[in-house]
Amino acid sequence: MALLGHLTVNSSPDDVAEAIIKETIRRGYQPEESIAADSTGRQESGLRPKAVNGAWRGIYQQDASYPGRDDPNENIRAFLDRLDVKRKSAGASSDIWKNIFWLQQRPGERTADLAFANGRQAYLTEIRSKRDAAVADYKKYAGVAVADNRPDFNEFALWSPNCSGRNGTKVDLFLLHTQEGGGGDSAAEDLAKYLANPASQVSYHYTGSQAADNGVTVVDCVDTDDASWSVLDANPRSINFCFAGARASDSRDVWLSRSRVIDVAAYLAVQDAKKYGFTARVLKPPYSSNPPGISDHRYVTQWLKIGTHTDVGDNFPWDYFEQRVAFWAGTATTTPTTPTTPTAPVKRFPKDYTDRELLEYIAAQLGPWPQLGQNAKGENLTLVDAFAEFKKAAA
Missing domain, CATH: 1.10.530 (Lysozyme)
Known part of the structure; x- marks a missing residue:
C-alpha cells in the first residue's frame, strides 16, 4: 500500500x-x-x-x-x-x-x-x-465504486463548524429542507458561506441549488459521520440536505423547474442510505411510518413531534422525488416519466379566494370608476365620492 x-x-x-x-x-x-x-x-x-x-x-x-x-x-x-x-x-x-x-x-x-x-x-x-x-x-x-450513471453535478466542500458528534446514534433518516430565502446561481455556495459562520448556529450536511443554465451545485458543509445542526433532537440520527433558495411556499411549477437538483438530492439520499445501512424508502405526507427512510423537516415536526418547521411544503413533487429515489436505488419498476403539474381546480367565489385576493377585489369595486362621474379636477369618482355627491345633492 x-x-x-x-x-x-x-x-x-x-x-x-x-x-x-x-x-x-x-x-x-x-x-x-x-x-x-x-x-x-x-x-x-x-x-x-x-x-x-x-x-x-x-x-x-x-x-x-x-x-x-x-x-x-x-x-x-x-x-x-x-x-x-x-x-x-x-x-x-x-x-x-x-x-x-x-x-x-x-x-x-x-x-x-x-x-x-x-x-x-x-x-x-x-x-x-x-x-x-x-x-x-x-x-x-478508493475502495468504493464511482457511479458511471451518477447525475451531473458539481460538488465541493465549505465546512461549517456548527456540528456535533453522533455519540453512537445510528443514522436512519435523510431529511430535505428549504432555505426560506436566498436564490440565484450561487445559492448553494452563498448558503454554505453563511453556515460556515459559527454565529449562525445552524448547518446542513449538504446545500444544493440549480442555476439558470440548469447546472447543479452541491456544497458539503458537515461530514455525514457528524451531526449537523438542523432538526434539534433529531440531529444525531439524520443527514440533512437543504434546497438553497427554495421556500416551503413554492408552487409545484417552481419546484419542477428545479428537477435536476431534486434528482441529485435523491441520488445523495440513496448513496447515504447505502453507506449507513438504512432503507432508501420515501416517507412522504401524509406520514404513516417510523424511520428508517427519506423525508423532510415537516416529518420531524408532525411524526417525531420535534420542533415546528413545515418545510419542504405542500407543493413539493414527492411523486417525482420518489421516482428518482427508486431509480438510483435500482428498485424502479416502471419507466420514468416527466413530472407534470395537475390541472388546477376551478376556484369558487368567495370560498376559494385568499384574503389578499378578496381585498384586491373589494378595492377594485370601490373605484374610481368613470361611470360614477368626475370631480372638479376631472378625476373619476370612487364609490365613496359618488355616494357623498349623491348625499349632498339630496340634502
Whole structure:
C-alpha cells in the first residue's frame, strides 16, 4: 500500500496515484475532487517523481517557491495544502478544476474566475484530458465504486463548524429542507458561506441549488459521520440536505423547474442510505411510518413531534422525488416519466379566494370608476365620492 510519507523518487506512477487518492480521501475530498487532483498530476508529470521541465520539478511541476518539491511526498502535500487554501477561500469556484487552474496557472489572482479569465485557458482542457485514467485510479484505490450513471453535478466542500458528534446514534433518516430565502446561481455556495459562520448556529450536511443554465451545485458543509445542526433532537440520527433558495411556499411549477437538483438530492439520499445501512424508502405526507427512510423537516415536526418547521411544503413533487429515489436505488419498476403539474381546480367565489385576493377585489369595486362621474379636477369618482355627491345633492 502506497501512502503519503512512504513514496521515494523511484516510486511508480501507480504508487503515486494511490498516495494521491488516499490522501485526498483522508482530507475529505469528494470523488470528483480526488479525481481532479490525480488527473492534474498525470498531465503535469505522468505521476513521475523525477520529472523535470526547466525550472519546474516533480509530480505537480512546482517552482522554487515549493522548498520540498524534489521529495514526492512533500510535492503532493504542498500541492494539496495550497489547493485546500484556494478551494476554501472566498474566491473559490464551485468547480474544483478551476480552483486547480487558479493554483497552477495564476495563484496571484483574487479569485478562480479571474485566474481563468486572465490565464491560458487551454490548461483547463489539458488537465481534464487525463480524467478517464484518474477515474480508473479512483476506482482502483478508493475502495468504493464511482457511479458511471451518477447525475451531473458539481460538488465541493465549505465546512461549517456548527456540528456535533453522533455519540453512537445510528443514522436512519435523510431529511430535505428549504432555505426560506436566498436564490440565484450561487445559492448553494452563498448558503454554505453563511453556515460556515459559527454565529449562525445552524448547518446542513449538504446545500444544493440549480442555476439558470440548469447546472447543479452541491456544497458539503458537515461530514455525514457528524451531526449537523438542523432538526434539534433529531440531529444525531439524520443527514440533512437543504434546497438553497427554495421556500416551503413554492408552487409545484417552481419546484419542477428545479428537477435536476431534486434528482441529485435523491441520488445523495440513496448513496447515504447505502453507506449507513438504512432503507432508501420515501416517507412522504401524509406520514404513516417510523424511520428508517427519506423525508423532510415537516416529518420531524408532525411524526417525531420535534420542533415546528413545515418545510419542504405542500407543493413539493414527492411523486417525482420518489421516482428518482427508486431509480438510483435500482428498485424502479416502471419507466420514468416527466413530472407534470395537475390541472388546477376551478376556484369558487368567495370560498376559494385568499384574503389578499378578496381585498384586491373589494378595492377594485370601490373605484374610481368613470361611470360614477368626475370631480372638479376631472378625476373619476370612487364609490365613496359618488355616494357623498349623491348625499349632498339630496340634502
